[in-house]
Amino acid sequence: MKKMTFTFLLAGLFLFPSALQAARNETLEAVLSRIPVQDAGRAKPFAAFAREAMIFITGRGQFENRSAAVSLWEWMADPQVWSGEPILPVKHLELRKEFSSDLVRNRIAPNLVLNDLAFAGKVNAARQKDQAKQRLTALERKEIELYQRAQLFSAIASARAPGFIPHPQEPKIAWVPLEAFTSQEGIHILENLFPAAAVRDVQDSLGHLLDRLKGGQAEEAVLAAEGFSGTLKNLLLSRDIALDETAIARELLYLKLKPFHLAWILYLISIFIWLAPQKKKVMSRVGLGFFISGFLIHSFGFVLRMLIAGRPPVTNMYESIIWVSWAAVLFSLILLFFYPSAHLPVIAASVATFALLIGESFPTFLDASISPLVPVLRSNYWLTIHVLTITLGYGAFALNWGIAHVLLYSLAFRKKKELQNSLGEYLYRSLQIGVIFLTAGTILGGVWAADSWGRFWGWDPKETWALIAILAYLAVLHSRTAGWLDMFGVAFWSALCFLTVLMAWYGVNFVLGAGLHSYGFGGGGLPYVAAFIVSDLLLILYFARRFKTKGRHG
Amino acid sequence: MMKWMNQVFKFFGSLKLAVTLIVILGIAFGVGTFIEADHGTHAAQVLVYRTTWMSVLMALLALNLLASALDRIPWKKKHVGFLTTHLGIILMLLGALVTQGFGIEGQLQIREGEQEGRMSLAGPLIQVVSIDSGGRWTFLPEQHVFPWTGRKLLDAGDRTPFRLSMLADYPKAKFQEEIVEGESGSPALHVTLKGSMASSDQWLVLDDASRSSYNLGPAAIRFTAERILPETKKTGSGFGTLRFDFESGTHIEIPLESNSQGRTYPLEGTPFQVEVKQIFKDAVVNQNQLMERSEEWQNPAVQLILKGAEISEQHTVFAQFPDFPTIHGLKPSEAHVRIAYEVPQFAEQTSQNEIRFIAKPKGLPDFQVKSKQGLMEGAVRLGEDVSTGWMDFKFSVDRYLERAKIKTEYMPLPNVSKDEEARSVMQLELETAGSKQAVWLSQGEVAHVSVGGSDYHVIYGLRTVPIGFQVALRDFMMDTDPGTNRPASFKSEVTLQDPSRGIEQDVLIQMNEPLKHKGFKVYQSAYHLEPGKPDISIFTVAKDPGNPLKYAGAIILVSGILMLFYVKPFSTLKTSDPKLRSR
Structure with a gap:
């Protein structure tokens, strides 16, 4: 039996070919990614920069089925052509009107944004308003955002970002x-820092790579990319600059493996297995195998992220969603130890899948x-203890919320x-x-506050x-305890109480937008969260109504 | 009677009261957070968290916890979890009471190189100082939560030779100037300048030192009575003109010719004369000497000596570089003069972009626009866009007043406004028998008031209290994340001085690492950096003697909950309550 579980555990891992394909032969993407x-204040593999830049510029992780890393290099190779392509999304309706004639599938070309003097004037006015700390309208925020997207595009296409060559002494x-390689002064600066020959090598290999990319010669571009990456490494070695290669490799693994994506797929498979009609004991174990391997991958991703960031990853909404869903699964496993039943893991897997998908x-x-x-937040000890404890609580309540719904349904x-x-x-x-x-967790927050803020x-x-x-x-x-609530009442009110958790978790940062915990602030998502809350309330009320009229116990 | 007492006791110890209190508190706190988001922290404190009714609710909660514990006497083993939990909460509430009574929090603002021994609290403080007698009276009014106007007599707690009333109190307000039509005054016009790179709009008031002109980027906009004179071709020789602008206001121009070299010219209206030593057509510096490189007009310069009134200064003036200091070694001229050398072909570099409005005795003014293309002029028509010729800038005048009056007032802003010019302001009125005067004061300001023949200074500041030791700021440091401007950490190197204990030691204060002394925590909370001025580091100083009670309460509370939930012998809770089961 045990053997079987293990086999499926492995099978789970092999479902995801992308992680393995890269190891087999070198693709252009792989070379550039490394x-x-x-x-943004730290060293990272190009792939990580490319992904973030791609999401910021186009709103998607990849554009037109090219990997982000390759796309960015193509922009660099042919900035004129690409700056005329409609790649910046324009979602705001009023903003769409401004550019109505220039939009292609609701996207606009960067050069149209950057060369529009009237638009630049508006963005400038909005920025001045922002600097004077006046409240911006939604349109003004979107105008600034669109301009920033275009600017980041132009920075990448003209090779002004990211940084490739560290200063040998500083x-x-x-x-x-x-x-730097495009101007005489730039080369001059580099020659002051590095041996001229090494600088020239990089310059040549870079030119070569850009030519190949421009010509669309993907096959030869791989070799050229390897050449560039090699000469760049030599350049750094010539001044004994040693970058932490394991850190880069670790982050690449994290990007390739997509552990949280993998985790929810495994959770989802386990749900299907458990909910499948045949009631064989074997299948239940198989389901558990998938569930646990999902949990292991989830945990592994967490550890990887922690090692990359050098801190526990619970400082923004995305990271807390990951952690809360992990906690929900963890608590279901602990409860499973006392109450062996497939119901708990199914509920936990559903909650975790839902949360990770949103993430x-x-x-x-x-x-x-x-x-x-x-x-x-730079006080790792307290950060770890306070924030992790609080969000473990959120995780338990997320599980509680899931259980409450299933219980309401069954009633x-x-x-x-x-x-x-x-x-x-x-x-x-x-x-x-x-x-x-x-x-x-809340008390520990008080202790942290008392210690550092008095x-x-x-x-x-x-x-x-x-x-x-x-x-x-x-x-x-x-x-x-007082007996005022029966089983239905406890389930009904627990499900509603989760709204207060949502408020503490999301609402304070995104709705209230005030206070000391303001580092996690950012706009967005409110319509989705509101829609979620309304539909959840309707569902709970539907269960309640059905319970009162037709329900009661079996 | 006993029965009645017993019923009251039962009520105070009842679960019903407990749940009611929990729900009311939860809702009140929730409302508080929304008030804070909309109206600021102070409003939430005054309206919700620090109110009498909140204290009553808390006291009721404590009473409820106590009564429910006493109700269970005689206590049994199974009550341990329940009792521990409730004891923990009671201790934490007591801790909160101690904090409310004895805790204190304030701010310490220290400039680099200075020291401070008093912290400022949030409440306002008004001082009135009699200039004649030196008498000093202090008023401690409560700050209003929302912008307030009315009339409130303030009490100094002792006799005062005047009456001080508060007429307005805005927690946040901005100074606003409005230009309106008046009975008398200078002409004023409202000009809007629009371009893709910048835009501005401004009132220009004739004969008003600070409002008759302003600068936008590389251009000046002026409203005067004098026209810009067209650049007349000065002498055909092409040798250009020397221009002397004395600080006294005298302007003198001396046209140069080929034979000017070696000649001395008087500077009329001044005690000075000028000797032109040498004129260079194409000056270069060679071995610290100015030499002529060629016969072409490439870099015109003049070496001259300014003589008279017991001085003799050598100046070198370049036509192309009017901003260069003209005396060697950056010394200012003792003659208080700026000297410029204007050569027609190089005039372009020295000319500045300018829009000038020229007042006329009657009707709308004329305008002149100076740009690289030359001088353009016309009559102002209201609301008409005029291109300036610099980039894509256009200007228009939309209002013109013959007699403008400047009206100033404070406009209240929302409490949560992040406007950088926002400050707390008050309007105060000082009154003695028969005479009174009202003044607007913003926090930190002093006003001079004279009523009934006596002069007073009125000061609006913050309450301060001594902290019992001195903190001197030696250095404020800000680290950034590699390759960005994003702050990574703030640090202040301070010296703690406490003569009463003979302490003088250097301490590094940074985020999450406060200075701890005499029960106070001094932590880094903000900073203020301005180029060219010493850094200011802002610390929050707090003392919370309720903490030990809260910590103890917290530990007891959590262990109580654990016992209740997981240690069966100490718990009254039944996991599977028969009432809760489905039947």
Whole structure:
């Protein structure tokens, strides 16, 4: 039996060919991806920069079925042509009107944006307003954003970003971009820093590579790319600049493996296996195998990300979604130890799949890039303890939310009594876990605040909403103890209480936008979250209505 | 009677009260966070978190926890979890009470190289100082949450020879100037300048030192009575003109000719004369000497000596580089004069872009636009766009007032405004028998008021208290992430001085690493950097004697919850309550 599980575990891993294909033969993408660059305050493989830039510029991870790394190099090879291609998305309706005649499939070419003097004037006015800290309209924000997209495109196409060559003596200053090779002064600067011969080698190989890319000779471009990457490495070696290659390789592995993508696929497979009609014991184990391998990949991705960032990855919305879904699975596994049943993992797998899917579906406002921390968070010890504990609480409540829905469903549709009873038990247990972690995490936040800011509690919106969430679940717990709520009542109110968690988790940053925890702020997603909340409320109310009229227990 | 008492006790210890309180508190806190987002932290504190009713609710909660614990006497083993949990919460509430009573938080702003021993608190402080007697009175009004106008007599707690009333109190406001038509005054016009790179609009007031002109990028916009004189071809020789602009206002021009070399010219209206030593057509510096390189007019320059009034200065003036210092070694001229050398072919470099409006005795002014293309002029017509010839800039005048009056007032802003010019302002009125005067003051400002023959200074500041030690800022440092301008960390090197304990030591304060002394925590909270000025580091100073109680309460609370949930013998909770089961 054990052997079987293991086989499926392996099978799960082999489902994803992209990770393996790269190892077999060198593609242009692979060679270009590996080159280390500096961007947004840290060194990273070119692939990471390319992905982030691509998402920012085009709103997608790749454009026209080319990998981001190759696309960026093609832009560099032929900036004139590409700056005339419609690649910048224009989503805002009023903004579309401004460019109506220039749009192709609601996209616009960068040079049309950059050369439009009237538009530049508007962007300038909006920026001045922003600098004066006045509130911008949605249109003004979108105008600035579109301009920034165009500017980033032009920076990449003209090789002004990212930085490729570190300063031999001053590792902290900005790396020199490839633009340096296009002018006499640039080459002069490089020749002051590096041996002239090595500089010339890079210049030649770069020219060669750009020619090949321009000519569309993909086959030969691979060789040229290898040449460029080799001469660049030699250039750095000539001054003994050693970049942390394992770090680059680690990040490449992370980008290639897409552990969180893989995790939700495995979770989803386990759900299908468990929900399949045949009730063979073997299949249940197989399902568990997929579920656990999903969890392992999820954990592995987490560790990788932590090693890359040099800190626990829980500092923005994207990372917290990853962590909360992981926590939900973790708690389901712990509960599974006490209550062996397939229901718990199915619910946990559904919650985790849903959360991870959301995490990767909105790359523009759930920023998946790994960026340095804002100063206030640079205290790894407390950050780890406080934030991880709080979000473990969110995870338990996410699981609780899932269980509450299934329980409401089974009550409304008169499912088996045993099922309802065991779901009621899980509901209560997950609620307990959530209360403990959220309480402890909030208190630890107070301890951190007292230690570094001199006060334990300051009515900051984030801490206040964490307290409100605790109070909400406490009200449910006490009402349950008092016997005012029956099984349906506990499920109904627990499901609603998750709204307070959503408010503490998402709403404080995105809706209220105030307070000390403002580092996680960013716009966007509100319509989606509102739609989610409304449809969830409707679903809960539907269950309640059906339960009151036709339901009750089996 | 006993029965009645018992019922009251039961009510205070009831689960019903507990759940009601939990729900009310939750809703109140939620409302508080929305008030904070819309109206700022101070509003949320004053309206929700620090109100009497909030204290009453908290006291009720504590009473409820206590009564429910007492209700279970005699306590049994199974009550341990429940009792521990509730004790933890009570301790934390007590801690909050101690904080409310004895905790303090303020700000310490220190400039590099200076020291500070007092922290400023959030509340306003008004001081009135009598200039004649030196008397000083202090008022401590409460700051209003929202912009307020009205009349409130302030009390200094002692007798004052005047009455001080508050007429307006805006937590955040911005100074605004409005130009309106008046009975008398100078003409004014409102000009808008539009271009793709920048745009501006501004009132120009004739004969007003600060409002008659302004600069936008490389251009000047002026409203005067004098026209720009067309550049007359000065002498046909092409040797150009020397121009002397004295600070006294005297302008003198001396046309040069081929035979000017070696001649001395008087500078009329001044005690000076000028000797033209040499005129260069194409000057180059060679071995620290100015030499003629060729006979072509490539880099015209004049060497001259300014004599008279006991000075004798050698100046070198380049036509192409009017901004170069003309005396060797960057010394300013003792004659207080700027000297320029204008050669027609090189005049372009020295001319500046300018829009000039020229006032006429009657009617709308004329305009002149000076650009590289030359001088253009016309009569101003309201609302008409005129191209300037510099890039794509156009200007238009949309309003013109014959007699303009400048009206200034403070406009209240929302509490959450992030406007950089926003500040707290108050309008105060000082009154003595028979005479009164009102003044607007922004925080940190002093106003001079004279009523009933006495002079006073009125100061609007913040309350300050001594912290019992001194903090001197030696250096403020900001690190950035590699290759970006993004701050990675803020650090302040300070010296802690506490003579009472004989302490003088250097401490590094940074994010999450505060200075701890005498129960205070001094942590880095903000900074203010301005080029050319010493850095200012801003610290928040806080003391919270309630912390030990809160920590103890927290540990007891969490262990109580754990016992309740997971240690059966100490718990009254039944995991599978028969009432909750499906039947």
